[in-house]
Amino acid sequence: xxxxxxxxxxxxxxxxxxxxxxxxxxxxxxxxxxxxxxxxxxxxxxxxxxxxxxxxxxxxxxxxxxxxxxxxxxxxxxxxxxxxxxxxxxxxxxxxxxxxxxxxxxxxxxxxxxxxxxxxxxxxxxxxxxxxxxxxxxxxxxxxxxxxxxxxxxxxxxxxxxxxxxxxxxxxxxxxxxxxxxxxxxxxxxxxxxxxxxxxxxxxxxxxxxxxxxxxxxxxxxxxxxxxxxxxxxxxxxxxxxxxxxxxxxxxxxxxxxxxxxxxxxxxxxxxxxxxxxxxxxxxxxxxxxxxxxxxxxx
Numbered sequence: 001x002x003x004x005x006x007x008x009x010x011x012x013x014x015x016x017x018x019x020x021x022x023x024x025x026x027x028x029x030x031x032x033x034x035x036x037x038x039x040x041x042x043x044x045x046x047x048x049x050x051x052x053x054x055x056x057x058x059x060x061x062x063x064x065x066x067x068x069x070x071x072x073x074x075x076x077x078x079x080x081x082x083x084x085x086x087x088x089x090x091x092x093x094x095x096x097x098x099x100x101x102x103x104x105x106x107x108x109x110x111x112x113x114x115x116x117x118x119x120x121x122x123x124x125x126x127x128x129x130x131x132x133x134x135x136x137x138x139x140x141x142x143x144x145x146x147x148x149x150x151x152x153x154x155x156x157x158x159x160x161x162x163x164x165x166x167x168x169x170x171x172x173x174x175x176x177x178x179x180x181x182x183x184x185x186x187x188x189x190x191x192x193x194x195x196x197x198x199x200x201x202x203x204x205x206x207x208x209x210x211x212x213x214x215x216x217x218x219x220x221x222x223x224x225x226x227x228x229x230x231x232x233x234x235x236x237x238x239x240x241x242x243x244x245x246x247x248x249x250x251x252x253x254x255x256x257x258x259x260x261x262x263x264x265x266x267x268x269x270x271x272x273x274x275x276x277x278x279x280x281x282x283x284x285x286x287x288x289x290x291x292x293x294x295x296x297x298x299x
Contacts, residue, residue, distance in 0.1 A: 009086070009266055010047040011209050013107040024154035028165045029115065032107040035154050037100075042092035048208050051107040052187065053081040054137070054176070056147055060101035062091045066133050076144060078137040080183060083109075084214050085133050104147065106172060108187075116173040117188050135183055143175045198229055202238075206245050207269040212238045246270065247283050254292040261288045 010016060013032045017025055023037040032051075055062060056078045063072045064079065065088040073079050075094075081087060093099030116122065153160055153168060177184045201219045210218075215238065216226035230238045246268040253264045262273055265288075270276040280288050 009209060010045060011271060012047045012049050012053065013051060013105070015047065016105060024157060026150075026153055026157055026165055028162055028169050029112055031109070031112040031169045032105075033150065033169075034105045034107075035150075036105070037102045042090065042099075044088070044090045046086060046088050048086045048210070049081060049083045050214075051109045052083045054106035054108065054172075055079050055081065056104045056106070056139070058102040058104070058147070059097060060091065060093045060099075060103065062089065062101075062103055064089050064134065069134050071134055071136060073136075076139055078139050078143075080132075080135045080137055080180075082133045084210070084218055086208050104150070112169070113173070113184075113187050116170055119170055120174065120177075122177070122184075122188065132183075132186070135180070137176070137183070138179050140179065143179060146171060146175055198226070198233060202230075202242070206242060207249070207267065209269055209271050242269075243279060244283070247280060250276070250280060250288065251284065251291065254288055255295055261292075264288070 010019075013034065016022070016034050017032070019034075019036070021036050023035045025032060025034045027033075055064070055073060057073045057075055059075050061072060061074055063070065064081065065071075066081070066085055071079055091101055091103075093101040150168065153165065173184070198219055198221075201215055205215060205218065212227070213223055216223045219226055221229065227238060230236075230241075234241050250264050250268045250270075253259055253267065254261075257264075259267070261277075265273045265276040268276075270279075277287055280286075280291070284291055286294065
């Protein structure tokens with residue numbers, strides 16, 4: 001089976017909603033569910049998570065890798081992926097099913113989690129700083145029945161009220177609480193994240209499409225504290241310094257590799273080629289293509 005590679009780093013959930021293989025989606029107050037189906041060809045790629053993700057595979061195989069951790073999710077299995085991480089994936093159908101791939105992605109942000117805590121009168125037992133980037137979630141019969149029941153909502157998404165969709169999403173979180181109490185506890189009532197060195201966080205994420213808010217979160221600081229400490233370290237604002245660092249890397253790749261301008265754009269953490277070309281020209285007075293042509297000609 002041929003495996004197709006998606007070079008662009010997808011920004012999830014926004015980028016997933018624009019995927020060509022999306023079958024349908026539902027949204028309600030900070031939670032997005034996207035249904036994918038009918039893949040017949042394996043695909044590899046990468047995505048960066050802006051929100052927490054629950055991935056449920058109905059049919060097929062979906063492998064995710066974060067740093068040195070790797071999990072393969074098969075039919076009727078589910079995995080949780082923490083927000084603000086970059087994940088490599090490979091997905092495909094299985095022989096014997098005509099390579100059918102059928103899965104759902106549930107994106108959760110803090111707003112929906114705290115709405116659930118209020119709705120369910122969920123009380124904190126203890127706070128935890130045991131943040132697990134990837135966690136396999138047991139799928140019992142009630143959870144499978146719940147997943148199956150969502151098909152109706154995808155088929156009639158235009159005619160179903162927001163309130164009813166909201167009830168179904170709350171049902172998901174009740175099932176999640178039943179399957180993994182510690183995970184929900186971690187998401188609802190975490191300890192303040194352990195403070196990390198700003199330099200380490202920036203270096204690990206400079207080529208990821210992260211916002212300044214993401215970097216502050218990853219470093220265990222408030223946004224204002226992160227900006228203040230960043231300026232003290234780098235004598236520059238985070239936005240300006242990171243953009244220039246990405247442009248420096250882009251200029252290096254233009255001269256030292258044969259990668260296309262589009263590939264270099266995404267490899268350096270920019271989210272679209274129009275913006276990349278604009279800020280590159282502002283910095284170097286040349287478009288990326290002209291910069292490469294002129295400098296290579298000098299050699």
